Amino acid sequence: MAVGSGTVGLRTVREANLGVVLRTIRESAPCSRAAVAAATGLNKTTVSSLVADLMARRLVRETGRTAQSGVGRPGVLLDLDDTSVAALGLEVNVDYLSVVAVDLVQRELTARHMPFDAREAGPQESARRIVAALREAAADPAVRGRTVVGAGIAVPGLVDAPSGIVRRAPNLGWSDFPLGGRADALGFPVRVDNDANLGAVAEYRVGSFAGTPDLVYVTGEVGIGAGVLTGGALLRGAGGFAGELGHLALDPGGPECSCGRRGCLEAMAGIGAILRDALPDLAPGRPLSGADVAALVDTAVGRAAAGDAVAVAALERAGNRLGRGLAALVNLVDPGLVLLGGYFVPMCPWLLPPCRTALAAGVFAPDAGGCRVEPSALGLSAAARGGAAGVIHALDSGALPLPEPADAP
């Protein structure tokens, strides 16, 4: 399709309107063209033209049923076409790669969880593995044949999202690494963001408390980060660095942290700290990496479930520390809901009671400011799911190019 320079502005408006109609159908499907016109304020002719365009792009389809009520000709009902596109999400963390693909209605098409030692691999080799994993996901039988509209990559550290540069990820040993640029050859847009931010996006879009506009997602990995959602939008801060819950100073005399400071929350209640405390006979003194983590978490949870006093005490101590850290967050941000993610999830039976007690004790507003703390239902794929969910949301908001019509040259 030839687009003269004079029509670029109009085309942009049309793309935005396509996004508006797509979002409206998502929210009200099954619905008629007339209902879309009523909901958007666009006139019926425009809506018909936009719907035709979305159908040509295989994002919308007619259900074959008609609207029951109303005057005039019965309207054919529309729905999202969930058969044509896919969005990918990937998380790289200290000990794994997690990859997911979702369709237009955020349904999971495929998911893979691979042990991976990102610290040992280093940034260049990790980038190669990340690109390969995204290629494999795009070639997965459940995805092949669909148009991949984009991918979101989650990294545990400070990320400059617009440029795709990982500024500082001490638990991976990376700094100032242009990860986004390494994925240019994939043929679809790729966006890099902080793992906690994408976890919060996942909770907002597809989690157990989906739609809650004020919430915090806390990563439970070797590192601890917080993704803060206020009014349904990520709180990024002036420099994009908000949510560094793991580096809250909890105890100036505490253990050394990967960031070089002492007594940070993640040095006292991150998964590495918990495992060293809960499994003094098994956990290595060195920083945890690679395949160690998942197996050790299983062992610690197993021992706690069997009543092992050392393991139980370690988890309860960590819960108390988490609660003290969350109290600072709740005093400052008042999120209403905190979801504990990652490896914290299987530990929640022991973490949550002391965590909630410490939170209530540390929050100035009565009754912990009304803030609930709950386990995430998204497990270790939360950040990857958030990466994919963000891509689908970008389609709706006109922030990503839509797939070309099927009959385009």
Added chain:
Amino acid sequence: MAVGSGTVGLRTVREANLGVVLRTIRESAPCSRAAVAAATGLNKTTVSSLVADLMARRLVRETGRTAQSGVGRPGVLLDLDDTSVAALGLEVNVDYLSVVAVDLVQRELTARHMPFDAREAGPQESARRIVAALREAAADPAVRGRTVVGAGIAVPGLVDAPSGIVRRAPNLGWSDFPLGGRADALGFPVRVDNDANLGAVAEYRVGSFAGTPDLVYVTGEVGIGAGVLTGGALLRGAGGFAGELGHLALDPGGPECSCGRRGCLEAMAGIGAILRDALPDLAPGRPLSGADVAALVDTAVGRAAAGDAVAVAALERAGNRLGRGLAALVNLVDPGLVLLGGYFVPMCPWLLPPCRTALAAGVFAPDAGGCRVEPSALGLSAAARGGAAGVIHALDSGALPLPEPADAP
């Protein structure tokens, strides 16, 4: 003017459009009607009608000059009419009432600062004094003859702004007090909010860094609170309780705080704590109140300026503690700019160097996340100024009723 129920919706749209035109003239004055039409997308006839309405309400006036350029008839230039309305702001704090009145262009018309012991007076008597102070301000020679369009009241504590109820203000000894309702008889709308929130509004609207969309204002009173602005909007949180910086746990073994906990930031670096530390011979052991505070602050600053080692060490210690508290805020919220207000301002020469050092040491992002810490230029009237500034802003945004046209019955 009789308004049939069928036209209420239209009238609301018109009020909103009046606000849009008012804001546009504020931002671009002096400007022609044609320029307003171009900036708003409203057609020229509509703009002319709205401008006529705003002129009848004495919010806009013609300057008498005409636009120099452009085709067609030269446009008469418009400006805000700063002679007809006033907005009031009042802060009640542990040791004073501060009252200001501003005009439509946020210029200060009058300001009064009165020693007042709010804790000793109790909530009922304080409410009477607050209402009396607002009445006096409305009757001030600089205000009399203007239409008072509203007032904003600042309180150091948890405030439920929509209902006007002060939930918890431990430094005043108030809880669940319906302050907003006590001001109903004033004849203009009154809104109650947290003092730090209104300080942040004042910084954003009229402070030295006005227009900075991400900033935090920190109150420096007996209590410490933070008003957090992100993207130009107050971060209120799920329950409206965000910004409780003063009750961040700094040292579990620290001194007792007014909230009943130990080692909160305000118990270690609030003005009461600083004075007890800097003036061991003068500051009372009991909680500070009433007229004590201002005089003791003067003495402490005077001694520090004269090189008194005890006073200097106390201020520097407080600066370090403030920096540690701000590090938590910057790690979580990444505000880019923190303004220290109230009694912290005269102490800044001693507070700021150790504060900035502790901040840089405690923030995970490099270079303190790029966050600057500066003294507020608004002194003890910041929160009152913010209350008044919020009223003027509410006019522009259509959130407050505009004054009736001068020729209305």
